[in-house]
Amino acid sequence: MRGNATTSLLRRLLYSLITIVGVAALVFVLLRMVPGNPVATLLGERADAETVERISSSLGLDKPLPVQFADYVLGALSGDFGESFTLGKPVVDLIGPAFMNTLRLAIAAALVAWVVGIACGLFAATHKGALVDRLFMGISLLGVSLPVFMVAMLLQYVFARYLHWLPVAGISDWTGYVLPAIALGWGSAGSVARLVRSSVIEELQQDYIDTARAKGRTKRQVLVLHALRNAMLPVITLMAMQFSGLLSGAFITETVFSINGIGRLSVQAITGRDIPLLQGTTLLIAFVIVMGNLVADLLYGISDPRVRKGV
Amino acid sequence: MLNSTLEVSHLCTSFFTDRGEVKAVDDVSLRVDKGQVVGIVGESGCGKSMVARSVMGLVKKPGKIVGGSIVLNGQELTSLDDKELCEVRGRDVSMVFQEPMTSLNPTMRVGRQVQEVVAIHEQVSKEQARQRTLEILSAVGIPEVEARYDAYPHELSGGLRQRVMIAMAMIMRPSLLIADEPTTALDATVEAQIIALLKRLAHTGTSVLIISHNLGVIAQLADYVYVMYAGRIVEKADVCELFDNPLHPYTHGLLGAVSSLRSQSKVLQTIPGVVPNLANLPAGCSFAPRCDRCMAACDSVRPELVTVGAGHELCCHLTKGVDVL
Numbered sequence: 342m343r344g345n346a347t348t349s350l351l352r353r354l355l356y357s358l359i360t361i362v363g364v365a366a367l368v369f370v371l372l373r374m375v376p377g378n379p380v381a382t383l384l385g386e387r388a389d390a391e392t393v394e395r396i397s398s399s400l401g402l403d404k405p406l407p408v409q410f411a412d413y414v415l416g417a418l419s420g421d422f423g424e425s426f427t428l429g430k431p432v433v434d435l436i437g438p439a440f441m442n443t444l445r446l447a448i449a450a451a452l453v454a455w456v457v458g459i460a461c462g463l464f465a466a467t468h469k470g471a472l473v474d475r476l477f478m479g480i481s482l483l484g485v486s487l488p489v490f491m492v493a494m495l496l497q498y499v500f501a502r503y504l505h506w507l508p509v510a511g512i513s514d515w516t517g518y519v520l521p522a523i524a525l526g527w528g529s530a531g532s533v534a535r536l537v538r539s540s541v542i543e544e545l546q547q548d549y550i551d552t553a554r555a556k557g558r559t560k561r562q563v564l565v566l567h568a569l570r571n572a573m574l575p576v577i578t579l580m581a582m583q584f585s586g587l588l589s590g591a592f593i594t595e596t597v598f599s600i601n602g603i604g605r606l607s608v609q610a611i612t613g614r615d616i617p618l619l620q621g622t623t624l625l626i627a628f629v630i631v632m633g634n635l636v637a638d639l640l641y642g643i644s645d646p647r648v649r650k651g652v
Numbered sequence: 653m654l655n656s657t658l659e660v661s662h663l664c665t666s667f668f669t670d671r672g673e674v675k676a677v678d679d680v681s682l683r684v685d686k687g688q689v690v691g692i693v694g695e696s697g698c699g700k701s702m703v704a705r706s707v708m709g710l711v712k713k714p715g716k717i718v719g720g721s722i723v724l725n726g727q728e729l730t731s732l733d734d735k736e737l738c739e740v741r742g743r744d745v746s747m748v749f750q751e752p753m754t755s756l757n758p759t760m761r762v763g764r765q766v767q768e769v770v771a772i773h774e775q776v777s778k779e780q781a782r783q784r785t786l787e788i789l790s791a792v793g794i795p796e797v798e799a800r801y802d803a804y805p806h807e808l809s810g811g812l813r814q815r816v817m818i819a820m821a822m823i824m825r826p827s828l829l830i831a832d833e834p835t836t837a838l839d840a841t842v843e844a845q846i847i848a849l850l851k852r853l854a855h856t857g858t859s860v861l862i863i864s865h866n867l868g869v870i871a872q873l874a875d876y877v878y879v880m881y882a883g884r885i886v887e888k889a890d891v892c893e894l895f896d897n898p899l900h901p902y903t904h905g906l907l908g909a910v911s912s913l914r915s916q917s918k919v920l921q922t923i924p925g926v927v928p929n930l931a932n933l934p935a936g937c938s939f940a941p942r943c944d945r946c947m948a949a950c951d952s953v954r955p956e957l958v959t960v961g962a963g964h965e966l967c968c969h970l971t972k973g974v975d976v977l
């Protein structure tokens with residue numbers, strides 16, 4: 342059993358690695374298929390052909406694609422992702438701090454999403470059909486369906502510009518995270534609430550709940566000690582996937598609230614045709630998503646004894 | 653000293669649905685004496701489980717006990733609130749459910765699920781509770797209890813799971829054990845083992861209320877039998893009396909189904925027709941539409957339970973001329 346689990350873990354890791362390399366190759370090729378010379382864009386319209394060529398060759402852009410890719414992969418393995426065209430700094434030095442900002446934002450957003458989502462979902466499930474239930478589910482539908490930028494701007498307008506309770510944009514202390522975290526986590530809170538609700542309701546209808554009641558457990562104890570754990574199994578998977586989604590999907594929130602995160606950096610890289618930087622951010626995001634799915638799978642395997650043996 | 657463990661009188665349990673009130677249990681009275689094994693037999697849907705759930709105080713919405721009384725060891729249960737009932741459940745009365753496959757929590761080790769009952773009702777150390785769990789698990793015939801203690805339900809066979817359920821129900825030595833179709837989901841050999849186990853338990857002084865749609869199971873276990881049809885008791889008698897001298901046409905039908913099985917006859921005799929809609933019962937006898945001995949009175953006048961012999965009661969118009977059968 343043990344050995345089986347280890348091989349399956351190794352297999353999954355290998356798949357994840359293949360996925361990431363695949364994404365890297367794809368990004369690499371796609372970015373070079375975009376018409377127009379990035380160096381020309383970089384230097385402006387009046388740059389002469391000779392300068393463009395000189396700089397292109399110094400950046401290695403004149404070599405054949407496979408060679409360029411091999412160079413890139415070899416560099417990446419030693420932590421060198423090239424130098425940003427537009428900012429003139431190593432990509433790693435730009436991505437590092439930006440990723441930390443995004444990570445903090447994603448953690449804050451996940452906290453909002455999970456605390457609010459689980460609490461509301463539980464409450465709705467235990468008051469199924471009551472007014473609160475319908476109210477919560479209505480709001481959560483709004484949460485799932487409202488676009489992030491609308492929530493972000495609405496929050497910004499009401500709580501920052503109008504009520505002056507919280508900073509409008511930028512991060513100077515933790516208060517700066519409050520509005521972006523709510524804006525980013527809002528949608529996830531909605532889907533967590535819905536899944537928790539349906540999952541808890543389903544578990545409470547299972548036969549083993551009757552068994553627990555027949556032992557002398559109260560309704561509340563049955564919920565907390567028996568139903569909740571099982572109901573959380575699918576929720577854990579959702580949360581792990583959500584977290585990578587929050588990390589990689591913060592573009593809009595970061596832009597609205599002027600947070601120097603990965604999302605904003607990517608947008609900057611796109612507008613500046615900054616290929617090394619864009620490669621770096623895209624690869625990082627791909628890595629985060631692949632890891633998120635891997636962790637989701639593993640968590641599910643660990644938390645459910647019925648799958649644990651067979652992973 | 654009280655002689656009866658359970659005394660149910662005029663119990664009515666109904667479901668309030670969109671299509672009206674469904675009288676799942678309609679004026680049922682029954683009694684289980686100390687150390688006695690009492691059976692309830694009847695077709696699917698006739699309200700057997702609802703009697704059990706009513707006694708446990710576990711009728712689910714939109715169902716509700718609407719009348720009658722349930723007295724366990726001299727204590728009236730219908731007036732207790734859920735908190736008080738929680739003390740009674742598992743300690744004084746326990747239940748084994750029909751489906752061993754789904755009646756255990758899939759993500760909890762079975763030992764812990766059995767031990768939980770002790771933790772709910774007694775202040776004992778973990779070690780003591782574990783020791784008692786291991787004892788009861790081996791008492792119900794589970795091999796290698798130390799290893800099984802840490803197993804998850806999906807790692808056990810149906811028969812073993814049902815033994816775990818019985819261990820759970822017995823660990824507090826309750827005065828009454830309700831077994832609702834405990835063998836229906838099991839194959840024949842395992843069924844025989846579980847019946848033997850329940851029989852042994854009954855000899856230790858626990859009263860047992862055994863529910864089944866299978867008269868064969870009832871015959872092997874019960875001392876006294878209630879025959880239920882469409883939410884009501886239609887006949888009750890000592891087990892030997894019931895098999896020797898069945899009076900209700902419905903009981904005849906059930907017996908026919910068993911004996912044709914026994915005699916290996918190719919044609920399985922069943923009762924024609926189905927259980928009537930409990931939301932819309934006929935005015936007279938509920939069995940009248942399916943009864944081959946139906947008389948004029950049966951369609952309009954509802955029969956009452958009448959004593960027809962020692963400990964033998966019958967709810968049928970045929971009693972007026974007992975000679976007919």
Ligand SMILES: Nc1ncnc2c1ncn2[C@@H]1O[C@H](COP(=O)(O)OP(=O)(O)OP(=O)(O)O)[C@@H](O)[C@H]1O
Nearest residue numbers: 667669674676695696697698699700701702865930
């Ligand atoms: N949720 C419900 N809503 C409406 N009616 C219900 C509900 N649950 C049960 N009933 C009614 O209660 C009746 C008795 O059900 P019960 O489970 O007691 O039958 P049973 O005799 O145990 O049958 P089985 O052998 O199938 O277990 C059913 O026929 C059904 O009409």
Ligand SMILES: [Mg+2]
Nearest residue numbers: 700701832833
């Ligand atoms: Mg039943």
